[in-house]
Amino acid sequence: MEKFHNIGTSADWLVMLFYFMFVMLFGSYFGRYNRNTKDFFFGGRRFTWWLIAFSIVATGVGSHSFIKYSAMGFNNGFSSTMTYLNDWFFMPFFLFGWLPIVIYTKVQSIPEYFEKRFSPSARFLATILLIFYMVGYIGIGFLTMGSAMLPMLPESFVLFGSNFPVTLMGVVTVIAVITGIYITFGGQTAVIFTDLLQGVVLLFAGFLLFFLGVSYLGGFSIFWDMLPAEWKLPLAHFNKPSGFNFVGIFWQDGIAGSVGFLFMNMGLIMRFMATKSVDEGRKAAAFNVLFMLPLSAIVVGNAGWIGKALSIEFPDLVPPNTIPDQIFVVVANIVSHPGVFGFIMAALTAALMSTVDTLINATAAIYINDIHRPLIKAYSKRVNTVKETDKKELFAARIASVAITILGVISVLAFKNFPTIYEAHGYFHSTLTPPLVVAIFLGAFWKRFTPSGVIASFVSGVALMILGSNYPAALIGPFDHGIVMDSSHPYTYIRALYNILVCLSIAVIITYLDTILRNITGKWKKAGTDRKITNILIPVTVIFFLLTSLNITNMPVSLALALINSFLISLIVTSRVKYDAVRNTEGLTIWSIQKAKEIFKGSKINEAEGKTVKVKFKIKTDDNSDTVNFSFTEMEDMAAEVGDLVYISDARKYLGGLKSVHSVYGESHGEKGIVYITEDHLASGLFNKNRILVAEKEM
Amino acid sequence: MPSFYHTWLPFIYLYGVGGVFFVLGLIFAIKSNALNLKKKKHKYWLRVLIFGYLYFMFIHAFFTIAALYW
Structure with missing residues (x-):
């Protein structure tokens, strides 16, 4: 693979420096509009749809990144756009289900929804899973930024006579420090406004690069004719190759990713919550998916397409074996002049920073809402005034932002060995989103869904997912749609289908067994042995979970243990959790949106x-x-x-x-x-x- | 010429399986009255939702045909 270093001139570095300083000043100007923690996290529920729609561009584009889509565009052509054009299927569920539920119930985080809808224990498990998801997302963002900057830097530098190699982790750490400083002193209002600015700049920079690239090649018709037909198709081959195929990416991104992005990405949800009303939130979301995402697909992938055409026409300039994750930087440098390249790189890195800072801000919100406040409530005896509480929470939020940034850097280690960032992100999505996606979805749209169903799905669903990772050929293979298993990274994408199905099956079966579970636990209660029995069952379920997930026994035994465990867990939950099927669903599912509206208003609508x-x-x-x-x-x-x-x-x-x-x-x-x-x-x-x-x- | 596995099968799968989720979403929204078709604003939203589905279908069909024949 051809690796590049020292790309760019001092003029480019100067432009980047000025751009970053400008964005930071712009952000701190709007940071003064934070009046309290509500504003620090949510921007005070006051913005119009267009402002939020444009501010989402930088978050969406950043998170889906120039680097990975250019890499896929270089390897596979226009089908790199498919993940940007498959989010519409869940819009009815989102616009008329999840969005009004989240806004009207005034939940400040997704785990809080789980407590209202199910129980505090469901909230606890959702918090753990969500923090894993968010920190992983932050890690992917840092990895992308590091990969973008690395080709611009020298292989090593000399300081005080010693030679220091420039490594990916070193670059990631420096970027994390800058990002951490910015977010710690900004807050959500600052993030919304810097994202608004960056969204516009990003679209401009992406189209500028496309225009420069096509001009460099001699015009659009030459560029179009240069590419083979396979490269021009908008969708990938159905099931080949294992590293990039339609059906795997459909389940990983179109289903798990779309629901994950719309329903559980707290960064995005907080943006919609910052709109002045539900209808404005709908407009922002619809405009974003209909118009901004297709434009973003061109913006992020075109460097790869131009790179492919360049590698056909000028293989000495862009060798066909160029490292795909470096193609964006290589192409941008070739087709643009010094200074312009710096501007494009600044727009790219600033957008990535937007994604990461939005996620850090959102994870800090989860920390404050779902860990800090419950702990203070449980252990602090001192009663503070609203002002004192707010000041303390703001301080805790800033400390949490720093800690989350550090965890994000550490999580890069888990992803950096994948062949491309795209595959790392695909694996991350297929693995971490299904349990929460299933839980949120059934919670919001199925009134009958019970706490035992959700908790069994969290614990045994995760155990079965781990089992799938340990025995991919036997467990994921039946769902592979003909994809050949790559033994080094088995079923990177299609594992999402298996993971969704196991979580969904556990959730549905346990919920349908509710009457049986109640009968059994009812008998225990009558006999006065419920506490005793569940005290014995809790360590048993922990042992069963460990036996399954640590792969201590063989596959059939592990499978049986996971299924038995889901039943035992649901017995414990049914016995211990106080759940009222009316109170816990009122205003919290799509079937009672009107009620949610009335609760929000406090009177008839x-x-x-x-x-x-x-x-x-x-x-x-x-x-x-x-x-x-x-x-x-x-x-x-x-x-x-x-x-x-x-x-x-x-x-x-x-x-x-x-x-x-x-x-x-x-x-x-x-x-x-x-x-x-x-x-x-x-x-x-x-x-x-x-x-x-x-x-x-x-x- | 790329095979059916690279051209129309992904298209049919995308709008077939994706369409099932989309239609289910519409049914849930309408049945639960969250999308209340008696309201003018909500009728407009229903049109937007259906337009969106057809709009993405058109984009993919157009680019598939362009790749094959243009």
Whole structure:
């Protein structure tokens, strides 16, 4: 394989340095809009759809990365785009199920949903799995950034007379330090605005590279004719080769990846939660999948396509055996001038940084919400004021961000031995997403799904997944759709289908056995032996899990142990967990969205459709409640009633809701065109005196 | 000429199996009333959802034909 070093000039490094400084300053400017932990993590639920849609571009593109798609474009052609064009199938579930559930129930993290829907123990297990997932994702981001920077750096450098080799892990560590510093002092509002800027720059840089590459080759028709027909097909071969085939990638990315990305990527969900309403969140998500993802597919893959054409026409310039993960940097350097190359590289690395900082921010939110707060609640006797708690949590969030960054760097070690980053990411998705994907999906769309079903699926599902990894030919083989098993990385993608099926089967079977489980545990309770029996069963299940996952026995025994274990676990859960099938599903599944809306509002929903109105504001001094007062006319125009929820923002549309506030309609008055707000509204809405405001009924 | 395994089989599988998930999602959303077709806004969203499915189907079909015959 042809390896490159020292690509680029000092002009490129200067451009990169200036770009990074500009982005950091831009981010810290918006960092001042963080008012509390809610803002640090969620940006205060106030932004319009277009701002969020563009800010997602950098996160989506960064996470799906220039490096890995260029590598796949170089190896396989236009089919590198297929993972960007297969997310629509789950949009009905997401737009009308998961998104409103998450927003209306006001859950601050996915594990919190598991506690409300199932039990604290389900939350605990979901937290562990989710943190694994997020840290792995951060690791993939660091690995990609390291791989992007490595070809630009020398093989070694001399410091104080000693020679230091430049290694991938060394580069990753330096990048992690920079990323960690930025996120620790920024927060979600800063991340949203830097991502917005970077999304635009990224699209521009990607298309610029495509234009420069096609021009370098002599025009689009020459470029098109140069590529063989197989390279121009938008979908890969059905089941060949094992390192890149359609059916494996469909299950790994189109199913597990799409649900994982939309339903459990806290970084993305927090963006949608930062929109001013559910409908704005829907618009942002739909616009992103319909338009931004197809554009992003071209932006991230085109360097590989150009590289392929260059390797056919000029094999001395781009050897066909160039390391695929280096092709982006190699092509960008060939087709662009000094300085322009630096700009493209800056856009790339900054976008990757966006992905990573979003994920770090999201993982810190999970830490605060699902570990820090429950621990403080359980062990701290001191009662703090809201302000004191907020200050402490902000500090803890920053420390958590640093710790997560370090774990992300360590996780790079698990991925760096795959042939390409694409395969590493594919393996990561197939392995870590299925248990949570199944649990979230059944939890949100199947009312009958029980805590015993979810916990058995988490524990025994994971055990069966590990068993699949240990015996891929026997267990994953039956689902391989004709893919030949590569013994060094067996079934990188199609294992997702096996993993989903085992988790789903355990979840469904255990849920259907609920009556039997209740009968058995009911008898134990009657006899007063339930505590005693479950105390014995808990260590037994731990031993069974270890026997299965550590591959101590043979396959049939391990398989039998895993299945018996799922039954034992469900007995323990049914006996110990207090679960009310009505209370634990109300507003928490798609079947009770209306109820979720009512819980969110606190009263009956006013469905009448009204208009938006423009008003000037005055401060009320006599009333400090969280209500705003409009005139009779405006109340009529908005079809609003006292007690309904209202969203007020600065009338300047380009602010995208940065200066805005949510409140409740109070009693109306006779001054047309005036809204009375409190000092608190003025401060949290960041409104400027004499500016016109726009108001609309939220629900 | 690339084989059926590289051209139309992935296309049929993608929109066939993917389509099952898509239609299931629509059925769940409509049956649960989360997508309430009595509301003007929700009727619009149903059209957007169906448009999206056909839009991606068209993109893949167009590029497959272009790769083979253009």
